[in-house]
Amino acid sequence: MxxxxxxxxxxxxxxxxxxxxxxxxxxxxxxxxxxxxxxxLRSERMAIYSEFAEAVTQLRRCQYNRWHSDQENPGNDATEAAVEARRLRGVAQHAVFRVQLIASNPALIESARSAFVAAADMHHASSSQQLRANGNDAGDSLEHFITLASGDVQ
Structure with a gap:
């Protein structure tokens, strides 16, 4: 025992x-x-957020071209600039959807939507001064998105 x-x-x-x-x-x-x-998740967010910023930047650039093309050819919605703007609008809209799927912050999603809308509506400007103002607003909206997104990937 x-x-x-x-x-x-x-x-x-x-x-x-x-x-x-x-x-x-x-x-x-x-x-x-x-x-x-x-x-x-951080890596995916970085990729999606940077793709969104690139898409909005390209759309914004293209909207300047579209506005100038619209001034030269009023009422002609089939110009190369208009077609390219519609294509880039679709690319940017798709990027917004991707942000919606991965973002953890509702304010970030709203910021992405605002940046997209600001860039997409630029070509409705009635003058070159308004176009510049619309472009600046779109740029500011994108900067706000970037600021929020950087906090989401930390």
């Missing part, structure tokens, strides 16, 4: 050690998985 006590203690110690090791490894594995998920 006296020899059974140390054996029992050794077996219990081994079982406790195994259980503790299992718990620590499980927690460590969960932490590593969570960290990998956070890194992947």
């Amino acid at each position: 006296d020899s059974a006590v140390p054996v029992l203690i050794a077996v219990l110690g081994t079982l406790l050690g195994s259980a503790a090791t299992y718990l620590f490894q499980r927690k460590s594995s969960e932490q590593a998985e969570n960290l990998a998920h956070q890194r992947q």
Whole structure:
């Protein structure tokens, strides 16, 4: 009987050690998985937010061309500039949808929508001064988006 006590203690110690090791490894594995998920999410957000900024910037640039083309050919919605503007509008709209799917902040989504609308509506300006003002507003909206997005990827 006296020899059974140390054996029992050794077996219990081994079982406790195994259980503790299992718990620590499980927690460590969960932490590593969570960290990998956070890194992947950050990477995806960086890509989507930068693609959105690029799409809006291209749309904004194209809207200047479209406005000037509209001034030269009033009422002609089939000009190369108008067709390109519609194509880039679709690209930018798609980028807005991607932002909506991945953003964690409703203000960021609203900022993306505002930047898109500001750029998409630039060509409705009645004068070159208004076009510049609309372009500046679109640029400011995009800058606001970038500021919010940078906080979302930290």
